[in-house]
Amino acid sequence: MTRHIFVYLIGFFSVISVIVFYLAGSDIVDTLSPQGCRMSWMSPSYVLQTSFDQSWTLLAKRYSLWLYREVGWETSELRGTPVLFIPGNAGSSHQVRSIASSATRQYYSSPYDVSPEFWSRPLKPLDFFAVEFNEDLSAFHGTTLDSEKQYTSRAIDYILSLYPTNTTIIIMGHSMGGVVAMSLLPHPKISTIITMSTPHTLPPARFDRRIGRIYSANLASLNADFTPVLSLCGGSTDLMVPSESCILPLSPDNGPYRRTIFTSALEGCWTGVGHREMVWCHQVRWRIARAALELGAATTPSDRTVILDTWLRDGHTLPPGLPESKSVVMNLLQENIVRMHSGERLVLRNPTGSRTYVFSVPPASPAKFILYVYGGSIPPTSPRHPLPLRASVYGCSSLNDAQCTTLQPVVLKLIPSPIVGKPFPVPQEGSDESEGVVFFETEVEHQNANHIVVQIDHADGRGWVIGGFADAKPIVSEAGALAPFVSRLSIKIPEDSLVSDVKLTHLLSNALLVYRATPKYKSVCTDALLYPLLQHTSHPSETHYYPLRKPVLLHTHGSAPYLPTPFNRGINLTVYTSSECQLDTLEVTVDWWGTVGRWGVRYWSAVASWAVGIVAFVTFNAWRASETTGVLPPLSVSLSSFVTGWLSQSLMAVWVFSLLPLKPHVWLGNTGAFAFSFIAPMVLLIATGLVVVLWWILQVLMMPIRIFHKSGLRLQESSGINISRNTLVSMGLVLLLIFLLVPWQVAFLGCWIYHCYTCARNVPSGHPPSNTPMALTPVTPRNQVEEMDFSANDAGSCPSLIQRQNATYASQYLLLLMTWLLPLAAPVLAVWIRTLATAGYTTPFDGDHNVFFVVPFILMVEFGPWEIGFMKTSVTNTRFSSRWALLALFSIALVGGPRRTYLVFEAASFMLGVIVSVESGPRVWRRYQR
16 A cells, blocks of 8 residues: 555656646746837738749748738838848748838838938848748758748749849748758858847757758858858747757857847847747847848948947947047146046036046056946947937046047946836836946056046936946855855945956856845945846856846856756856945845746656656566566556656666766756756656656546447457458558658557557456556466467467456557657647648658658557567566567667657667567568468
């Protein structure tokens, strides 16, 4: 009874764990990375390109091409720069409307009237085309991706045929549309590629080996082709694509332009953006549209990179167009000169007019000079619509010397200025284009400049300015990596510092971890020009900003499971403040709720593949027992034996295995990190419980069929494998149908349905069925087992009760294995059904007609797993048995399955094929020859 209770506990634990992971993962949008996007509005119309027909591509029957036009703002005449939008998985060509509408309404100030901003510039409007893939599920199917690539390539040829010969085209791709866009490279007519929420390095669904080939080819193109590529990532708010896969591989110096920008760092945006929201979030779409407008006039790759860095900028590099350092003549003896005392801060609330402020460089060297300008500009950086307020920074060796030098910044970027009393970002509103604080930082050596001069011009009473010196030395904590797991790590923040850099050098920085940073203040702060703002930089492309009014959650995508990048150590924090709020300390600890939410999103495939491995291992042990006793234990007994026996040893084994420095594409991708080694036992425990729960569910599903057949139908009493000519003909027709028309996944689904029906109705007479989930059936001792005689069976003798019972139990083991394999085949099956519904048989469903994937299952289902050789239940003393193929399947499912899920089904088909060949092949051939 204790064994039963333990099994029930494992099952209920797995169900509760799945619920917890789901809730924690769903809570990410509200707690870890809330979204602040303003809705976009437009008046769309779409013009079907009927001329792009079958004379261009046979896929014209399946897909279509559309031209977007803003109603009342432009005509259908083509007179601009062509742009092609490629939708993603289950996407629509209509998703182009938000960006296209913004481009139109930026170029035209009113219908048909060009904006004065573009009167004197050689810019043209944009002609937005969009391909329509009928919401194909391209994320699951490599052949569908190939079809979309072929159609898009021909669409580009058609679009460019409508323009002068020297015309190039801009490509935009959302989600898997970005993968299609990258697969077009190298292409001489593609000038720039902008992708949005595109998983570049790791497929979101890894059920098809062909998708892996496409990704490998795309990564090779990224390294070889020089077309500028920019990737926009939504961060944790994107629940469909883990954003670590959105990061482009870093390009070497003087290599092709490869830039990744997280929307949480995108200047003027500063918010996580959901997967679908990426195409309509106003803070993102208007910048993409403006960059595309500017790209239309660029002629060289270098010009295009400058435009991308100007309009889609995250502040990690200095802005393009920064004035060179040069000598200027300044009259520092005028009446509008204000000399700042040593250590004094410049604080200007609502400044007016023009004035010059002179700071003496402190003797301690080096030092940092900091300048904040709210609403105005420090050229060339400013909000979208800046105030007239303008600040310039110079370095002078002497006040009596009129020669000063323009100081070059180390950092010059726009940072957010959260509104006191409102959440950040503001839900359904976010930041306005005119909001933000320009942050200027430069390092000043005492021997290079004795004075810093700040010149304020054109102030009209709006905005504010804060400036002064700060210590250049960062705050370094040597706390160990496990410190936040067991206690609160406290970091002392210096008083009266305009900016403080904090480096936690040993802490793990990984997508699997979420930290909670809690601010502690010396006093209540209500009226501050710049409330303390925390910046978390975890990757050259990823930055997050948090107002320190309450505890905040720190997360990253810089390193993650299954990616080739090493697991990073070190967390870099920066606190921006006007020094009016006395921030005392920051306390850092692990946030377990957020951390658990990150695990569930990344390890669902591991649970599925490990469940297949567990079923294979349970079947292996049951087969071994049957070879010893001649009696096959019921599935419920085998599961109970695994849970109460092998499971504890397996938990310790997988934990030790997780400590090995393995490559990131195997196991759970944790490369031996101790902090994450306990994830493997957790995954194994949950997968085991789900295997038990699924068997309970199958038993419940089979009960109605058993009741329906209870009155008259009984187990087919097989006398071995009986192959008739009709059987061979019918099987041949089925295989021919798979080879020509039907994907093998359809045949596998049919096998599962038929086998589930067979298992439900076949209850051996003379023995009670195991209707309860953990019913125990006594195992007959070996000396009481009736030896199985196949020659007797061939002569027509009736199988014994034990033989019929073994056959039923063998079918149940196969049913459980096939049920766990079913989700691995179902995605491609869904693609096929979707393709039939939208396009019919307009194109062949290539690539899924390999009959060898399904032949072992057809044979076992047709003749019965016991008769075909799956779990042969005769007493034998042979040292080698084909059951070892199940152990090989167990190893592949655990080691390679989590990252390459398609390996699990391929391995299962191959291993079962080996079993069928070894156990029944020679016997079947001899019988057939008779």
